[in-house]
Amino acid sequence: MATSLLLSLPPELRNAIYEYVLASEEKISVAFRLEPSQGNSYRQATHPALTRVNRQIRYESLPVYFARNSFVLCAEGSKAVDARRWLEANNSYLDHLRRVCVWVRYVTPAANGRAVPTSKSRGAVGIFLRRRPRGSWSVDEDWCWVTVLSRPAAIAADAAFLIGKLRFLLQSNPTDAISFVQLLSNLKEEYIKNKTM
Secondary structure: OOOOHHHHOOHHHHHHHHHHHHOOOOEEEOOOOOOHHHOOOEEEOOOOHHHHOOHHHHHHHHHHHHHHOEEEEEOOHHHHHHHHHHHHHOHHHHHHOOEEEEEEEOOOEOOOOOEOOOOOOOOEEEEEEEEOOOOOEEEEEEEEEEOOOOOOOOHHHHHHHHHHHHHHHHHHOOOOHHHHHHHHHHHHHHHHHHHHO
């Protein structure tokens, strides 16, 4: 059996190679299908080919992949199901996550007092989370409006609510797939509840 030239290099050099090859300028959408408008700005969250070469390279490179990239998690709809599946499949690497953007679909209250996101609500608020190695998650003050449509006038108040609620929910310090999924679900429910008040 042939010996891998990559594996014959010192670990420090291999890690530098992994960082160069696996780090992306684009955010990685944790969805198994991207909208046509997202193709230029996002990549799908599939493990890069390098991580599938052999077991040792996978073991060494996946922590780098998760630590050096920004991932987008959606809080509802079919993309939330994708996020849950992705979190569960990658549970053993979630400790390596450093940057996550949570997308929450914009909600407008209905006339009857019910507030629900619909397919007509084509925008989302993106909230940015960061974590230092072996640290707790923190929420950035910055947020983004995720769509090609113009921003609603009251969206800044919604973003402020979501940032505050996310800070509160992060006190539980999610470290595994189940706690991340619960956090996304709670954030969505609290946002809808806030819009019906």
